[in-house]
Amino acid sequence: MSVVADNSANNGSHQVVLNVNGDASKKCDDSSNQDCVPLLQKLVAEVVGTYFLIFAGCASVVVNLDKDKVVTQPGISIVWGLTVMVLVYSVGHISGAHFNPAVTIAHATTKRFPLKQVPAYVIAQVVGATLASGTLRLIFNGKSDHFTGTLPGGSDLQSFVVEFIITFYLMFVISGVATDNRAIGELAGLAVGSTVLLNVMFAGPITGASMNPARSLGPAIVHNEYKGIWIYLVSPTLGAVAGTWAYNFIRYTNKPVREITKSASFLKGGEAE
Known part of the structure; x- marks a missing residue:
């Protein structure tokens, strides 16, 4: 689910992060905080971030099913949205807070994320999602052992189109706020x-509002339930790529290309190659 490729030292709060790295900051490129962060630390942040995203979001689904709809659909939407928000602010300056293979791949296609780091990020995200799903299955066992993954609520075509649209929307927003220094x-x-919250609110009953291959694959692995899994692997990825390229198309600015490939946001996961 979520969110996100390279930093600029133009942001004052980000410069503080750069300074506290001590000697390591001396080796950093001034144009990007995340140049200072070793890949291992980024991967740990992605595993932990994805774990808590899937744990909190899927826990709201389980509790809602187990406790007579006490959380409600709007409540589930709020949990997903708030979890994404707090995790972005928590580790966005470390790993970019992708938590989503579709987001990572989309950034790589526009050269806003190093292509060589994509496999490691995707593996970290799937590991985090699988561990979270396993934890939930251990906690809610027996009669409460509900499937926390995503399943098509209607036809495969309907689910494919809905997942494409909502992931396009999500990635379009991410590209606007995370890759454009204006x-x-x-x-x-x-x-x-907020975008995640809105998407889950209306698309949750139709597709489960995955927007994230790792979010769907983790529970599928733990529960050995792969019905329609191809939809949640392919459609969000295509939607994310289309979303980021659509924003690039309308990005026109008088600033030189060198400037607009460096974002004032912390949501970029690494320096473009």
Whole structure:
């Protein structure tokens, strides 16, 4: 689900992060905080972030099923949105807070994320989602052992189209707030989290509102339930790629290309190659 490729030292709060790295900051490129962060630390942040995203979001689904719809559909939407928001602000400056293979791949297609880091990020995200799903299955066992994954509510075509549209919408917003230095980068977490909330609100009953291959694959692995899984692997990825390229098309600015490939937002996961 969520969110997100390269930093600019133009943001004052980000410069503080750069300074506290001590000697490591001396080796950093001034144009990007995340140049300072070793890949291992980024991967740990992605595993932990994806874990808590899937744990909180899927827990709201399980509790809602187990406790007579006490959470409600709007409540589930709020949980997903708020979780994305707080995690973006928590580790966005470390890993970019992708938590989503579709987001990582989309950024790579526009050269806003290093292509060589994509496999490692995707593996980290799937591991985090699988561990979270396993934890939930251990906690809610027996009669409460509900499937927390995503299943098509109607036809496969309907689910494919809905997942494409909502992921396109999500990635379009991410591209606007995270890759364009004319946007207010500090509000990126709020914007992305709100988009997730809105998408889950109306698309949840139709497809489960995955928008994230890892979100669907983790529970599928744990529960050995792969019905329609291809939809949740292919459609969000295509939607994310289309969303980021659509924003690039309308990005026109008088600033040189060198400037607009460096974002004022912390939501970029690494320096473009």
